[in-house]
Amino acid sequence: MSLTIDITALPDERLLFTPSPLAELNAMLHVLAEPAHHPALHGWAASTTASIPPGLSERLLEADFLWRSSRADFLVPSVPGATLAEELDAVDRLDDEVYVAAALITTCGSSRITRRLGSPLTDPAAEERARDLALARGPRQAAFADRLLADPLVVRALVRRMMEDCQEAFFADAWQRVLPDLAADARQKADLLARRGPEEALAAVSPSVGLETGADGRRRIVIDKLQDSATSAVGAGGVTFIPTAFGRPHLLVVHAAGWRPVVQYPLAESGVPEPVSLAVIQQRLEALAHPVRLRLARTMARGPHTTGELASAWHLSAPEVSRHLAVLRKAGLLTTHRRGRYMLYQLDLAGSARLGSDLLEAVLR
Structure with missing residues (x-):
């Protein structure tokens, strides 16, 4: 499973590496909305939540579906600016139909409403569908969708003001702290692209990102994600890569039709293990799903054992144990x-722990 971005015949210089204040602000807002996704940032999330004025906190809660489980496209700029104000100005230049369609994706939790219908601002059937989907998601989503469809200009102004208030409340200080690292990372990736080519630059973004050239000669960026989808950067002018200090473990890809694809990737951190591919995770889960192998894992979690020792402990033949060990x-x-x-065999506790603490506790119980 993967998400692919077609970059056939796209010049290497169309791969842009740059920080984005608006994208980083929304990564922070996601941390505040879903702190369980980011255990390493619990301290920051707790202290920041406590410092946010109550009025702003209530407004963020009312609109948190714009960044909680997915990100509205306009909150992750494809052409980042130097300041938050500059990027918010670019959002203001979007026409209402584009803005509303992007906001409704997160509000309604559905695929693009306008794929088979028209704009919900002009098509009654699309409007009714949007309201129904938002209502199914919850009362806050329904209220937001109603306001957005009734008066998009007022809602757009409210969202912008909320972003500006976040800058004053906590973002300005946090941005100044992380910007040097983000800028240095973007420069390093751009330098790799210029000197060594896109394959090495993409590999440096994440082990989950790679470059593939098919038998048909088409070049694709392949992103290891639990989904199957494809988009193209050829007609959109390129791909933008935005480093984030607050995004781990997420590898965010915005790829709406008509938008330049954007990849927001976490900064590399010393001491943090590299992500394992989904294929390897599936292979490990399948390996441990067999009851005999799970029993063998329990024994090997307690120390190194030979094939003969394992066979004796579980009343198995040596060849059978060898097959399971393989x-x-x-x-x-x-x-x-x-x-x-x-030859002594032992369970790799660190690797097993990454599959889940419950698994490790069960084999050590």
């Missing part, structure tokens, strides 16, 4: 070392 080893769940003529 599956676990191929999934990257075992460590091995030799003692004389014996």
